Amino acid sequence: MRTIRSLDVEDARILIAGAREKAEEIGVPMCIAITDEAGNLLAFERMTGGKVTSITIAIDKSYTASGAKKATHEYGAASQPGAPAYGIASAIGGRLMVVGGGLPVMDGGDVVGGIGVSSGTPAQDMEVAQAGIDRLMSRA
């Protein structure tokens, strides 16, 4: 038997609030998804103007970040042509996201969940995801 620490829905709301505020600040409406330690969806919001195609992308970025315990943009670098993880982007029916915007949420050295953001550029998505984590960390 093992004991696992994971985000709950209260944490998820704080993550979304922090991300949303940054998205408003930079003027890019986003889809924002939060998954628990196991990669299962905890909470989601699509801001007015967030893209329909970004619903699944945000959820899958968050799934990838929490399930693989790695930021999605790290996979982006590792999966370039010629790099060792080339081709990983289509794994798990395409759920394995290698585009920036998915970040693991850490607590005391453990991955406890993930946040996935989509609708802007990958750099904007990453900035907004990080703002969600910063908000949660400031509350901890």
Next chain:
Amino acid sequence: MRTIRSLDVEDARILIAGAREKAEEIGVPMCIAITDEAGNLLAFERMTGGKVTSITIAIDKSYTASGAKKATHEYGAASQPGAPAYGIASAIGGRLMVVGGGLPVMDGGDVVGGIGVSSGTPAQDMEVAQAGIDRLMSRA
């Protein structure tokens, strides 16, 4: 050209808050999903204790209710063996939900979105979904 009226994310939060309060009142933690007029996910929350299997079920109940402009339990009656819609339950890769807990959200005679609830009995899911709608209507 046409103009479409639809729920937005602010409405979605009110729907979720009303549903969550009822779920807490009856002591059944739920997955709660809100979709817009087009059936696309607007917002989602899984309360602590909400079932992992209910994530997709709640989203698909809401998708069915807004997309088909019909409560999912109405499909339940219409899809019994021998009834005209028998077999519809497995349509759209299984996304067409015929179990109670998905309700269309109406505004002035138009369907403007849906709410889907899952983790309890179908009767509990329907009660919690209705509480979400009641909350939104009381704000209108």
Next chain:
Amino acid sequence: MRTIRSLDVEDARILIAGAREKAEEIGVPMCIAITDEAGNLLAFERMTGGKVTSITIAIDKSYTASGAKKATHEYGAASQPGAPAYGIASAIGGRLMVVGGGLPVMDGGDVVGGIGVSSGTPAQDMEVAQAGIDRLMSRA
């Protein structure tokens, strides 16, 4: 943040060993799957003679039992024509199993995972799954 207790791979091996021994005793080679608290696969074995079609069925029975915190045969009763959960069998792309052979694994009142068995009759599958749980409980 929340703390979750879950089966680990050592527990999974004990569950499989207990189930396999019962399957050998009744002379029905089985597919046996173990999932963690979140419904994710921990371990799997297909005995010689276990059915190819039962691979996914065993995994999905275990997923359903741990994710929905309910034995799959309970869904079987609740999803008969005319019953409240009629139609649930095709949910989650057909992963929601309502055929007997999936059991939640409990520990101190909490669901900590699931076991799913397939290749025999539902009654045989249930008996073999229960034998896995009995083995784990006798070690606790």
Next chain:
Amino acid sequence: MRTIRSLDVEDARILIAGAREKAEEIGVPMCIAITDEAGNLLAFERMTGGKVTSITIAIDKSYTASGAKKATHEYGAASQPGAPAYGIASAIGGRLMVVGGGLPVMDGGDVVGGIGVSSGTPAQDMEVAQAGIDRLMSRA
């Protein structure tokens, strides 16, 4: 009519044991999957700390190696931009894995199954998969 030689579940356990020991030695907890000659899952284990996203990836690496009778990293080379198999990575709904960590298991010149490993770097996954094969060969 033809006769097929294939791994059985006893072989699968030896393959997993050899792989697991190497994974422990290098300190990288892994998902380890074994498929038979036909590409169907025989056995699977997720070590504590093995990634959730790697469940499907390990199974699909093994499926690819036994089904295509080729190591997955060979596809990695052949599917680079400009190479003949470019684009194959998304085939079969993304199940065709081109990332290292899937190896065919040979016996007397025939492919009799596959092993797929995931959670580390592709080089680590390959090393662990090879250790499983080495263990089986040493028993033959």
